[in-house]
Amino acid sequence: xxxxxxxxxxxxxxxxxxxxxxxxxxxxxxxxxxxxxxxxxxxxxxxxxxxxxxxxxxxxxxxxxxxxxxxxxxxxxxxxxxxxxxxxxxxxxxxxxxxxxxxxxxxxxxxxxxxxxxxxxxxxxxxxxxxxxxxxxxxxxxxxxxxxxxxxxxxxxxxxxxxxxxxxxxxxxxxxxxxxxxxxxxxxxxxxxxxxxxxxxxxxx
Numbered sequence: 001x002x003x004x005x006x007x008x009x010x011x012x013x014x015x016x017x018x019x020x021x022x023x024x025x026x027x028x029x030x031x032x033x034x035x036x037x038x039x040x041x042x043x044x045x046x047x048x049x050x051x052x053x054x055x056x057x058x059x060x061x062x063x064x065x066x067x068x069x070x071x072x073x074x075x076x077x078x079x080x081x082x083x084x085x086x087x088x089x090x091x092x093x094x095x096x097x098x099x100x101x102x103x104x105x106x107x108x109x110x111x112x113x114x115x116x117x118x119x120x121x122x123x124x125x126x127x128x129x130x131x132x133x134x135x136x137x138x139x140x141x142x143x144x145x146x147x148x149x150x151x152x153x154x155x156x157x158x159x160x161x162x163x164x165x166x167x168x169x170x171x172x173x174x175x176x177x178x179x180x181x182x183x184x185x186x187x188x189x190x191x192x193x194x195x196x197x198x199x200x201x202x203x204x205x
Contacts, residue, residue: 003186006177013194017201023105024125028112029137030163035109042201057203058104067091099124105203113166122182132184138171138191
């Protein structure tokens with residue numbers, strides 16, 4: 001499938017998604033939804049990486065976990081919430097650098113609920129002559145919370161609730177055919193079953 005507009009594939013997955021060779025693809029979902037697992041399964045991203053990972057077709061993968069791993073030996077003695085802003089800044093600086101310098105596709109891990117983050121990616125991608133595409137992994141809050149617990153990084157209750165409220169509002173809006181703002185070229189909504197069925201994300205010239 002080559003996404004072009006809004007495609008709600010919950011309950012009706014596909015085995016492959018195809019994007020342009022210089023696309024910027026945002027893989028979004030609430031914390032614990034399965035973004036990192038999807039990136040690992042589709043592109044071979046490892047949990048212990050400290051730098052962006054080069055996957056299939058030369059796609060560069062940017063997971064906030066890479067920035068967190070890089071800072072952990074330096075700031076690990078400090079409670080994580082205190083150095084989380086540094087992780088976010090590092091992650092977004094890496095995103096900007098990749099969008100402008102990588103000669104190939106860029107795949108970005110992001111929760112998707114922060115409009116300022118989507119605006120930054122859209123602005124940088126536009127400046128680099130790239131299309132932005134979005135993959136939304138729609139997992140129930142209970143399943144996402146279980147995912148957080150299993151990886152040992154549970155989000156503070158109120159913060160997670162805010163993520164979930166914003167996410168549900170965003171998904172419900174997109175499911176009617178209305179793209180998020182700023183509007184990406186395409187949006188694909190997947191549930192967990194559809195993510196499991198997805199075997200490949202490819203990039204064509």
